[in-house]
Amino acid sequence: MGEHNHNHEVHSGERLIDAARDSLLSAGEQWTSMRADVFEELASHERPASAYDIADNLSAKRGKRVAPNSVYRILDLFVGNNLALRVESSNAYLANSHPGCTHDCIFLVCDECGEATHVDSDEVSKTVRGIAQDAGFATRRPIIEIRGICASCN
Numbered sequence: 001m002g003e004h005n006h007n008h009e010v011h012s013g014e015r016l017i018d019a020a021r022d023s024l025l026s027a028g029e030q031w032t033s034m035r036a037d038v039f040e041e042l043a044s045h046e047r048p049a050s051a052y053d054i055a056d057n058l059s060a061k062r063g064k065r066v067a068p069n070s071v072y073r074i075l076d077l078f079v080g081n082n083l084a085l086r087v088e089s090s091n092a093y094l095a096n097s098h099p100g101c102t103h104d105c106i107f108l109v110c111d112e113c114g115e116a117t118h119v120d121s122d123e124v125s126k127t128v129r130g131i132a133q134d135a136g137f138a139t140r141r142p143i144i145e146i147r148g149i150c151a152s153c154n
Ligand SMILES: [Zn+2]
Pocket: 004, 006, 007, 008, 009, 098, 101, 102, 103
C-alpha cells in the first residue's frame, strides 16, 4: 500500500501499547494510568470507538464514572501525537497501528458493519497536498475516507 521509503512499523497487542507509550513519552508528555487505560480500551476496539463508548467501558472497568469530556481531551492529545486516528465521518477514533510514523491515513469505512480499516499511500497523500498547495491553501491534515462495503459484508 503505497511507497514507504522509511522504516514503516505496524504494531498490535502489547507491542502497540509499548510503541504508543514510547511515542508519547518522547513527545515530552506523561503516560498516566488514565491515559494508559484510554489507549488500551481504544486499542481493544476493532471498529472506530466514540469518546462515549470508551468512557462507558472505562467507568465499568474502574468502578467509578469516567467523564466523556476527559476521554475527549485524552483522545485529542493522542490524535495530536499520532497515537490515535480520527475517523471524521464516523465521529470516532481508532488506535494508530503505526504511532512511530506519520501518514495521511486513508480510511475505508463499511456502511454495513461500521468497520474502518486503513491504508497508507504516500502517492495519494502527495497528490492531495499538492492540489491544496496549488490553490494557495496551507494544508494541516488531509482527511481521506472512502465509504462502501467491506470484504466480509460484500
Ligand atoms: Zn510509514
